[in-house]
Amino acid sequence: MSRILTYREALREGLDEELARDPNVVLIGEEVAQYNGAYKVTEGLWKKWGDQRVLDTPISEAGFIGMGIGASLLGVRPVMELMFWSFHSVAFDQLVSNAACIRYMSGGLCHCPIVVRGPANGGTGVGATHSHTPEALFAAFPGLKVCAPATPADAKGLIKTAIRDNDPVFVMENTLLYGTSGEVPDPADGDFLVPLGLADIKREGSDVSLIAHGRSVIQALAAADILQTEHGIHAEVLDLRSIRPLDQDAILKTVRKTHRVVLVDESKPFGGVSAMVAMLIQDHAFDDLDAPIKRVCSLDAPAIYSQHVEYEQLPNPGRIVGKVLSMA
Amino acid sequence: MNRANLSSLDFALSPINQGLTPERKIELFAQMVRIRRFEQASLKYYQSGKIAGFLHLYIGQEAVAVGTISLGGPDDHFITAYRDHGHALAIGMSMNECMAEMFGKKTGCSKGKGGSMHFFAPDKNFWGGHGIVAGQTPLGLGLAYALKYLGREGCCLCYLGDGAVNQGTFHESLNLAALFEIPVVYVIENNGYSMGTSQGRSSSYTSCLAQRADAYNIAWDVIDGSNLYEVRAKTHIAIERARTQHRPSLLEIHTYRYYGHSIADANHKKYRTPEEIENHKQNYDPISVFRRTLIAEGILTEDRAAALNQAAADEAAAAVKFADSSPAPSLADIRTDVYWESDHATPASKIGRHFFDD
Numbered sequence: 092m093s094r095i096l097t098y099r100e101a102l103r104e105g106l107d108e109e110l111a112r113d114p115n116v117v118l119i120g121e122e123v124a125q126y127n128g129a130y131k132v133t134e135g136l137w138k139k140w141g142d143q144r145v146l147d148t149p150i151s152e153a154g155f156i157g158m159g160i161g162a163s164l165l166g167v168r169p170v171m172e173l174m175f176w177s178f179h180s181v182a183f184d185q186l187v188s189n190a191a192c193i194r195y196m197s198g199g200l201c202h203c204p205i206v207v208r209g210p211a212n213g214g215t216g217v218g219a220t221h222s223h224t225p226e227a228l229f230a231a232f233p234g235l236k237v238c239a240p241a242t243p244a245d246a247k248g249l250i251k252t253a254i255r256d257n258d259p260v261f262v263m264e265n266t267l268l269y270g271t272s273g274e275v276p277d278p279a280d281g282d283f284l285v286p287l288g289l290a291d292i293k294r295e296g297s298d299v300s301l302i303a304h305g306r307s308v309i310q311a312l313a314a315a316d317i318l319q320t321e322h323g324i325h326a327e328v329l330d331l332r333s334i335r336p337l338d339q340d341a342i343l344k345t346v347r348k349t350h351r352v353v354l355v356d357e358s359k360p361f362g363g364v365s366a367m368v369a370m371l372i373q374d375h376a377f378d379d380l381d382a383p384i385k386r387v388c389s390l391d392a393p394a395i396y397s398q399h400v401e402y403e404q405l406p407n408p409g410r411i412v413g414k415v416l417s418m419a
Numbered sequence: 420m421n422r423a424n425l426s427s428l429d430f431a432l433s434p435i436n437q438g439l440t441p442e443r444k445i446e447l448f449a450q451m452v453r454i455r456r457f458e459q460a461s462l463k464y465y466q467s468g469k470i471a472g473f474l475h476l477y478i479g480q481e482a483v484a485v486g487t488i489s490l491g492g493p494d495d496h497f498i499t500a501y502r503d504h505g506h507a508l509a510i511g512m513s514m515n516e517c518m519a520e521m522f523g524k525k526t527g528c529s530k531g532k533g534g535s536m537h538f539f540a541p542d543k544n545f546w547g548g549h550g551i552v553a554g555q556t557p558l559g560l561g562l563a564y565a566l567k568y569l570g571r572e573g574c575c576l577c578y579l580g581d582g583a584v585n586q587g588t589f590h591e592s593l594n595l596a597a598l599f600e601i602p603v604v605y606v607i608e609n610n611g612y613s614m615g616t617s618q619g620r621s622s623s624y625t626s627c628l629a630q631r632a633d634a635y636n637i638a639w640d641v642i643d644g645s646n647l648y649e650v651r652a653k654t655h656i657a658i659e660r661a662r663t664q665h666r667p668s669l670l671e672i673h674t675y676r677y678y679g680h681s682i683a684d685a686n687h688k689k690y691r692t693p694e695e696i697e698n699h700k701q702n703y704d705p706i707s708v709f710r711r712t713l714i715a716e717g718i719l720t721e722d723r724a725a726a727l728n729q730a731a732a733d734e735a736a737a738a739v740k741f742a743d744s745s746p747a748p749s750l751a752d753i754r755t756d757v758y759w760e761s762d763h764a765t766p767a768s769k770i771g772r773h774f775f776d777d
Contacts, residue, residue, distance in 0.1 A: 117568065143568070149598065154557050154591030161498075161561020161575075164546055167568055184588070188551050189558060197539035197547065198530035199756035233757050233774070256767060257759040288771015336771030367775070374777065 093244075093274035101243035101275045102132050102208075102264065105250040106170065108278065110140050113168060116254060118145045119159055120172030120209075129174045130210065130269055152182040156207065160189050160259075163205045170254055176211030176263055177223040190259040191234035206253045208262035211239070212306060212357065213394045214405050215266055222394035224357045226263050226304070227364045230335040236287055237334040239263040241308035243273040245332055248285025256287065265306045288336030292345070296327030299415055300345040302368060303355035304331040307387075307406050311355045314411035324415060334364055342368060343376050350381040353414050355406045360388040382418045387411050430648035431712070435490070435655040441718045447489055447647060448713060449727045451481040451706045454505045456731035457514050460739055461504070461521055461535075465682055469743065470521045472534050473681040477505035480674040482705030483608050484509040486650030487576055487672075490658055491544070494566060494573030498546040498559045500580060501536035502608075502676075510545045512538065514738035522742035531748045532756060553579055553586030556605070560592045563603035567665055574602040574661035576654075581671075582613025582621060584628050593635045593669070602661035604654070607671045608644070614680040615690045629671035637667050644674030645703035648712070675699040 096104065109116050122129045124137035124147040137145040148155040152173065159169030173179060179186060186207070193201045213222035230237045236258055240246040246264065253260035276283045293308055294315050301311040308330040315326035329345045331338065346352055352372060354365035365386045372384055390404045403410070430436060439447075458476050465474045477484070484505035488497060491510075499506045507517055512528060520527025521535050528538050529548075538548040546562060549555035559577025566573045583589055584607060596603050607628055613621040622628060632639035638660060642653045650672060657668035677696060679687030688696075713719035755761075760768040 115569075146599075149594065151591045151595060153588045154560070154595045157554075157557020157588060157592070158561040158564055158595060161546075161558035161563075162565035162568065163561070164541070164558070165496075165562060165565035165569065167561075167565045184551055184554050185557060188554055189549075193547070194759065195756050196529060196533040196537040197541070197756075198528065198532050199762055200529070200539045200541050201546070202759040204759075236758075252767075257763075257765075286767060286770045288767075288773070333771060336773045337775075338770075339772045371775075 092277045092280060094277055095272050096243050096275045097270055097272050098243045098246050099130065099132050099269040101247035102250055103134065103136065104275070104278070105247040106133065107136060107139070109251055109254045110136065110144055115166055115168045116144070116170060117167060118170050118172070119148060119155055121148055121150055121174050123147060123172050128172070130266060132269070133172070152178050153185050156182040157185040157189060159205050160185060160193070160203055163203045164201055168204050168254060170206040170208065173207060173209035175221050176209050176225055177221045179223070179225055186229070187232050191232040195234060202257055203259050204257045205259045206250070206262060207259070208250065209264060210266040211263035212265040212267060213389060214401060216396060216398050216401060218396040219393035224389070226334050227358050227362055227367065229261050230364070234259070236260040236336065237263065238287055238332060239305035239334060240332060241268065241305055241330050243271070244275045245285050245291070247275055248283050249287070249332065252284050252287055260287065263305065268306055268309070285332065287333045288338055290332055290338035290341035291330045292327065293330045294326070294328040296325040296349065298325045298349055299351040299353060299418070300327045300329060300349045301353050301355055301411065302329045302331065302342060302345065304334060304364060305357060307355040307357050310406050310408055311411060313408040314415070317408055317412050318415055322416065326415065331364070339371055339375070342371060346372055346376045347379045350379055351418055352380070352384045353411065353418070354384065354386045355411055356386065356388050357406055358388060360386060360391050363388055385414050385418060387414050430646060430652045433648070433652035435651055436648045444713055444718055445723070447485055448706070448709050448719065449731070450485045450509055451709065452727050453514070453731040453734065454481045454484070454508050455706060456728070456735045457508060457517070457738065458504055460735035461518065462682065464522070464739060470535065471523060473501070473683060474535055475502040475681045476676065476678040477502050479677040479699065479704065480608060480610060480644065481505055482647040482650055482709065483606070483644045483672050483674050486647045487606060487654045490651060490655050492573060494571045495658065496544040496546060496562045496566070496573065496575045498555050498562060498575065499548065499578035500552065500555055500583065501548070501550050502580070503536065503538050503548040506578065507538040507540065507545065507548070510540060510543045512540045512543065512545070514734055515741045518738035519742040519745050522745070523747065524742055524745035525748045525752065526741070526745040530752065530756065553583035553589045555579070556583065556589045556592040559605070560596055560601055560603050563601045563661070564599065567602055572662055574604055574658055576604045576606055576658070578606045578608055580613070581607055581609040581611065581618055581628060584631065585622060593632065593637060596667035597635045597637050600665045601667055602665050603667045604657045604661055605667070605669045606654070607669070608674055609671050610674050610676045612680065612690065615684065615686050617690065627671055629669050632669035637669050639669040639671070642670055642672040644672040645705045645708050647705060647709050675703060
């Protein structure tokens with residue numbers, strides 16, 4: 092039996108369940124405890140679990156993320172919130188030299204079971220410094236895992252999986268999705284987990300594949316509606332969910348089904364997730380393509396503030412529909 | 420009487436040093452000698468091309484690692500930067516695994532994946548060996564936080580150089596250590612030079628670097644690193660403060676490196692005078708100072724010191740032979756130790772593509 096939860100509530104339920112399951116799980120971050128979370132994802136968890144399990148930190152990302160990495164070496168499983176993933180840059184050395192490399196540099200003697208989570212998206216009028224989408228950036232570091240859920244159910248299933256995974260997992264959420272609702276399985280029906288590395292067909296179709304992750308999935312689904320009702324084009328929407336590991340089989344399967352691909356990716360075009368996906372498609376399914384691979388990415392400039400044009404900088408149904416029609 | 424002899428008489432009387440048996444004192448002396456002989460051998464094979472990358476020698480600083488690590492209890496943990504050979508040997512890692520690591524061999528402590536800067540021995544509470552200046556300082560904080568979280572009585576000694584004190588992560592770590600009452604002891608190994616830049620040209624301070632701890636309400640002390648007894652006596656106080664009160668400390672241990680920042684540092688005789696280097700070798704060499712002390716105490720003889728020296732040189736030569744004759748990693752080894760889940764072939768590791776080679 093499913094319930095309708097918001098994406099925010101689903102994440103919170105996942106965190107709460109993992110706090111209950113494993114006493115080594117600790118939530119760490121700015122305003123996660125007494126303030127109840129800047130975006131209220133952790134609301135109520137400090138009251139329920141106390142100071143030991145839900146820890147407020149100063150604004151000190153390199154410090155507290157490095158602290159979490161160090162603690163993970165001794166078996167603590169820190170789940171660290173970046174208020175915005177955009178703030179990764181001040182902790183970058185900890186994330187990519189320590190979290191990503193410590194297992195390798197120690198010849199497998201160490202491992203680093205941390206989760207870093209928070210929103211990574213544009214579209215909220217907060218300008219370039221708060222609108223970075225670094226999923227491809229971090230997926231480029233072997234040793235790290237990256238996922239980006241689009242729905243409440245996936246958000247819950249992936250955060251729980253991320254916490255249990257024994258490697259560092261970066262979960263990229265979305266402030267524009269926190270308030271969206273969807274069905275989430277009832278805990279009474281058993282532990283609900285979504286594995287990393289498993290994509291999900293969010294809409295079946297036969298004419299073109301829209302491959303997306305994060306909020307771009309929602310935009311692709313809206314575009315698919317328009318394509319069907321206004322143009323008679325049946326678009327399939329594949330939600331990658333996980334960036335690294337990446338479900339290459341699912342990507343190739345939808346390409347072989349529809350033979351046309353539009354990659355929808357809020358990353359910037361240069362080196363974005365879509366760049367990697369396009370490379371894999373041409374490498375493994377070149378003969379299955381009836382048209383060149385196309386992309387709808389964020390327009391290639393820092394995120395603009397102006398609410399008058401920000402919408403058009405990001406992937407949106409209109410831009411996706413336009414791209415699909417241009418392939419005809 | 421020089422400064423070192425004067426102070427060694429004082430600190431020999433501290434309880435933590437009075438508790439040392441004669442054999443334990445000789446063991447500490449032998450450890451310093453082993454570190455030096457090991458590094459002299461590594462220098463030779465670095466220069467002959469057997470060791471790649473950088474080689475940051477610890478020669479001249481041995482009493483810091485040996486003195487502080489000798490205080491370690493069962494749940495005390497250690498982490499340092501890239502000048503890590505001394506700590507590794509003092510912690511009990513073998514010359515073989517360390518030399519083989521530098522030779523890039525599969526028998527190295529990190530299977531040839533880390534090199535000179537990245538020695539690890541978690542089974543001995545040694546968590547590296549870290550290459551980025553001050554990058555290890557939040558990790559040391561985290562190890563100590565974990566001890567407290569898990570209810571274990573112990574502390575983390577986190578070493579850094581004097582060049583690391585100006586990095587932001589170090590200041591963030593100090594703030595968090597005091598704020599969260601974390602049992603960490605930060606040890607600045609102050610060898611006077613931040614690579615080629617002297618302390619005076621790189622740091623703004625009043626009396627000393629450790630005094631910066633005042634700003635964070637952290638206890639601090641300054642230590643003569645040429646005197647093993649002083650290192651032990653003062654570090655012990657900080658360790659006890661951490662273990663029993665969960666309060667951090669910042670120690671500044673004055674020491675000196677005889678070689679450059681790394682062996683690739685071609686200017687190390689230009690940014691300091693030959694007289695300065697010679698003065699340290701003659702008057703403040705930690706091994707010579709401790710040798711004289713132990714001889715004065717009637718514990719050590721020149722003959723036994725020479726025999727220990729020879730044994731260390733032989734051990735280092737054997738380690739070179741071991742390293743040289745060990746197998747190199749294979750191309751397949753490049754792909755292991757990236758993900759825990761993949762190494763353990765877990766169900767999770769079989770879902771989705773983890774690696775993206777053609």
